[in-house]
Structure formats: structure tokens, C-alpha cells
Amino acid sequence: xxxxxxxxxxxxxxxxxPSLVKGPIQQxxxxxxxGASGDFNPIHQDDEFAKAAGMGGVFGHGMLTMGFVxxxxxxxxxxxxxxRIGVRFTGLVRLKxxxxxxxxxxxxxxxxxxxxIDLEIWAENQKGEKIVTGKATVAVPSREP
Amino acid sequence: MPIQINTSIVGKEYPPFAxxxxxxxxxxxxxxxxxxxPFYLDDEVGRASEWGDVIAPPTFPITFRSAxxxxxxxxxxxxxxxxxxxxGEQEFEQFRPIRPGETLLCRARIVDISEKAGRSGPxxxxxxxxxxxxxxxxxxxxxxxxxxxxx
Numbered sequence: 001x002x003x004x005x006x007x008x009x010x011x012x013x014x015x016x017x018p019s020l021v022k023g024p025i026q027q028x029x030x031x032x033x034x035g036a037s038g039d040f041n042p043i044h045q046d047d048e049f050a051k052a053a054g055m056g057g058v059f060g061h062g063m064l065t066m067g068f069v070x071x072x073x074x075x076x077x078x079x080x081x082x083x084r085i086g087v088r089f090t091g092l093v094r095l096k097x098x099x100x101x102x103x104x105x106x107x108x109x110x111x112x113x114x115x116x117i118d119l120e121i122w123a124e125n126q127k128g129e130k131i132v133t134g135k136a137t138v139a140v141p142s143r144e145p
Numbered sequence: 146m147p148i149q150i151n152t153s154i155v156g157k158e159y160p161p162f163a164x165x166x167x168x169x170x171x172x173x174x175x176x177x178x179x180x181x182x183p184f185y186l187d188d189e190v191g192r193a194s195e196w197g198d199v200i201a202p203p204t205f206p207i208t209f210r211s212a213x214x215x216x217x218x219x220x221x222x223x224x225x226x227x228x229x230x231x232x233g234e235q236e237f238e239q240f241r242p243i244r245p246g247e248t249l250l251c252r253a254r255i256v257d258i259s260e261k262a263g264r265s266g267p268x269x270x271x272x273x274x275x276x277x278x279x280x281x282x283x284x285x286x287x288x289x290x291x292x293x294x295x296x
Contacts, residue, residue, distance in 0.1 A: 022179060029177070036170070036177035038210045041227055053228035054295075062232035063207050067178035070203040079184035079242075080196060082203040086236030086289070134236075 006077045008108065008115035008142045017103040017119065020072035024096045025060055033064045060093035065132050069121050072101035077138045083116065087134030091125070098126045103136070115140050147267045147296040150223045150258070158254040159218060162211035168245035171201045174208060200242035206277055206286050207235070209251050216292070219255070219273065225294050233270060234291035240284055249285055252276045260296070267296040 030044045039061055042049040050058045066087050073082060093099060100123065107118040117140055122133045168188075175185040183190040184200055191199035212218070220227055243249070257272040270291050277286040 029179070033177040036174040037208050039207075039216075043228060049228065063204060063235065064178065066235055067180065067202065067204050071178060071180040071182070074180070074182060074203065079182050079202075080194075080200050082237075082239060084236070084238045085203050086234070088234045089232050 006081075006117075006140050008110075008117070008140050009144075011105055011108065011117055011140070013105050013107060015105045017072065017076040017105075020068065020075060020101040021098060022068045022071075022101065023098040025093055025099070027058065027095060030058070030060055030064070033061055033067075037061065037063060039063065055092070058095060060097075062087075062089040062132070065089070065093055065099060065123055066134075068099055069101045069103075069123050069132060069134070070136075072103055073119065073121060073136050073138065076103070077117075077140060081138045081140060082136060083139050084137040085121070085134065086136075087121070087132040089132055091129050091131040093125065093131055099123050099131060100125075106135070115142050148225070148229070150225055150269050150271075150294055150296065152258045152269075154222045154255050155258050156255065157222065158252065160211075161250050161252045162209075163248055163250050164209045164211075165248045166201065166243055166245050168199065170208060171199060171205060171245060174205055175202050178202065178204075196242050196244060198244045198246075200244055203237055203239060204235075205243060206237060206239075206275075206288055209249070209275070209277065211251070215253075219271065219292065222255075223271065223294065229295045231293040231295070232290070233293040234289070236289040238287045240286065243285060247279060250278050252278075263295075265295070269294040269296055 034040050047058050103119045103121040106120050109116050117138050119136045121136050123131045253275040256274050260269045273290045275288040279285050
């Protein structure tokens with residue numbers, strides 16, 4: 001269920017979170033993300049500029065893909081629960097790509113009455129190539145009061 | 146011929162800059178990602194939530210920019226054209242959710258520059274950290290960004 005509440009006791013190391021599929025990526029989304037984020041690098045908008053820069057054409061903002069991955073985490077755990085999220089950008093997102101965001105539980109810990117879950121997170125394109133890889137830490141409630 | 150970048154800026158701190166979090170910006174940012182979570186978009190859901198208002202998505206602090214302390218300033222200092230840079234890594238640590246109307250102070254500094262031979266030629270990795278604090282000087286978030294320069 002979307003925006004469901006995740007309880008610490010119900011999460012097991014090795015579990016995967018529900019995957020999130022985004023795209024196909026369209027130019028209008030890159031333009032919209034540029035406006036919303038303030039990143040107007042023409043490499044994401046202007047195909048000729050991107051080719052002249054040696055990038056073979058327009059590609060998506062890494063931060064847009066990171067936003068997708070963060071959404072996969074918050075769709076699962078709920079908004080406002082992410083304590084840390086970090087990624088490495090390992091591949092380019094091209095127009096028409098379909099991006100699947102995934103995550104897997106790496107560990108659980110409790111400290112000072114806060115229950116933390118560590119995840120590995122990644123996004124891959126329709127060819128199975130990893131576009132971003134990283135980790136996230138989320139704080140979740142316990143069933144025990 | 147590989148280009149030279151100005152590595153002397155390691156340790157440089159940029160002038161702090163203030164940002165005021167706008168409700169419309171949070172919504173436009175979430176919508177641009179296609180993340181229609183009601184805790185970002187719906188004022189009524191926000192009011193009824195534990196935070197008393199809508200909150201910003203985890204990657205929202207990337208919108209905190211200033212002409213004096215953002216990526217454009219970094220590129221000027223490095224002596225690099227925007228067509229040569231790629232985003233290598235990004236990390237956010239968030240200590241509490243960010244809500245509309247708050248004014249936050251951002252302090253960025255260059256913590257590392259390293260050069261490596263990449264598959265497609267020599268590259269430099271420039272690491273910048275930004276601390277985001279609130280009106281009572283409490284830490285709200287930190288950002289760590291690695292910019293890759295194709296030399």
C-alpha cells in the first residue's frame with residue numbers, strides 16, 4: 001500500500017522494498033526539473049550542446065534520478081523518515097529510458113529510542129544497467145510503545 | 146591536451162547565504178520528480194500531520210542556491226566550463242523535515258579535490274559540503290556533492 005506505515009519489527013534484513021518504475025523519460029520532464037531545481041545546465045536541454053560536449057546527446061539530471069530513488073524509499077517508509085540518502089551516479093539516463101528504482105534492507109539498529117533501518121538503493125534502466133547506486137537510512141516507529 | 150583546474154580552492158568556504166523555503170517550490174519540485182506524495186503537496190494533509198504543515202522531499206535542499214556560493218561559483222573558481230562537468234555523487238543527511246516559510250542558512254566549502262585517470266581520460270573529483278542551519282542555529286541538513294570534471 002502506498003504511504004503505508006512501516007514498523008521496525010516487521011522489517012527483516014534482506015527484504016526488498018517495492019520497486020518504483022519511472023518514465024519513459026521525456027524532454028519535458030527534464031525541462032520541468034530544471035525549472036523546479038534551478039539546474040539549467042544546457043547539457044540536459046540542448047541536444048547540440050550535449051553532443052558538442054562529447055556526451056552524445058541530452059541526458060537526465062542525476063538529481064532527478066536521485067529524486068526517483070528517494071521516492072521509492074518514501075513510498076515505502078512514508079514521508080519525513082529519511083535521515084540519510086547518498087548515491088553515486090554510475091550511468092546516464094537517456095530520453096525514452098524507463099528507470100526502475102529498488103532497495104534492499106541491509107541492517108537494523110536502535111539507538112536512543114530511535115529505530116533505524118539501513119538500505120542499499122539503486123536504479124536501473126530497461127537494459128538492466130545501474131544508473132545510480134547508494135545507501136539510505138530511515139527512522140521508523142516501533143510497534144512497542 | 147587535458148585542462149588544468151585550480152586546486153588551490155580546497156578548504157575554501159563560500160559566503161553563507163540564506164534561503165526561504167517556499168510552499169510552491171516544494172510542490173513544483175515534487176511534481177517535477179513525479180512524486181505526488183500528499184505530505185508534500187496537500188496542505189490539509191500537512192496540517193493534520195505530525196509536522197503541522199507539508200514538508201519537503203529528501204532531495205529538496207539541492208534547490209538551495211546562491212549566485213555567490215553555488216555550482217556556478219564553483220566552476221568559476223575551478224576555471225572550468227559547465228560542459229565539462231558531471232555529477233558524481235550526492236548525499237543528504239537530514240536532521241528534521243523542512244517546512245514552508247522557514248529561512249535557512251547555507252554554508253558551503255570545498256573539502257577535497259583529487260585527480261584520477263578515468264576510462265575516458267583524466268578526471269578531477271571536487272567534493273563540496275554544505276551545512277544547512279535554521280534560525281536558532283540548529284543543524285537541519287548537510288549535503289555532500291562530488292562534481293566530476295573531465296580534464
